[in-house]
Amino acid sequence: MYDLKLDAILIHPVDSNRASTSLEEPQPKKSKGEQKLLEFIGEVAGSSEEIKSSIPLEEQLDTEISRYKGEEHTDMLPLLWWNNFKGRYPLLSQLAKHYLSIPATSVPCERVFSAAGHVVNERRSCLLPSNVNMMVFLAENLK
Template sequence: MSDKDVCEPPSKKSKFMLQLIDKNEIVKEPGMNEIDRYNALMVEEEYTNPLTFWQQQHIQLAYPTLYPLAKRTFAVPCSSAAVERQFSAAGQIVTQRRSNLDLSTVNNLIFLRSIENSKRQI
């Protein structure tokens, strides 16, 4: 029995990864889909910022399905300012005298406060 006769089972992919594969995708190498090509990619340069890799036109064209996913993933702001504002607002609402407020009441008050603040900015 030769090496060619041995059939390896297909590699298991998560359901999420299978949803990313476009059924009409043009495969550049026989038997490889876009995710397999990306996993096999050998990058000569060292990228400290993934956005610089995905901003290259030839990369966007080579991975048309993965590019929008990467764009959405790396567009998440790296700031905790909004969270800090919410904690500050909660700290002003839940004082020593109001420490027994129900959690839903505190959430509603913070929500109303954010609406009030957004109206002031307009």
């Protein structure tokens, strides 16, 4: 019978570097979500002056998460809370700002499109775009 282990040893002789690294404990593989999160934080950290540090990004993020979990939270508005504590949690506050600023619904933009549909019709098809913008703005903000 053919032995794969014996064949691998014969074809690839073990060198001293490879033998020493095989005895070390392997690093746990990160999930895709964790990898994406670290990539995003890396982009944020690269563009922000206040986040730059000599501590590795993963270690800094782990520290912030454990500190956040141990802290008592108030009934303050989320974006206001993250703005107040951005010095204490620089990485997490950037994430919060990015994701909490996304509108929960598309109703406001649907309302604007509907108002634009009422302004621009067959009788007003020759309006200048600047006039249409102003009329829609007025229609939405005079309510």
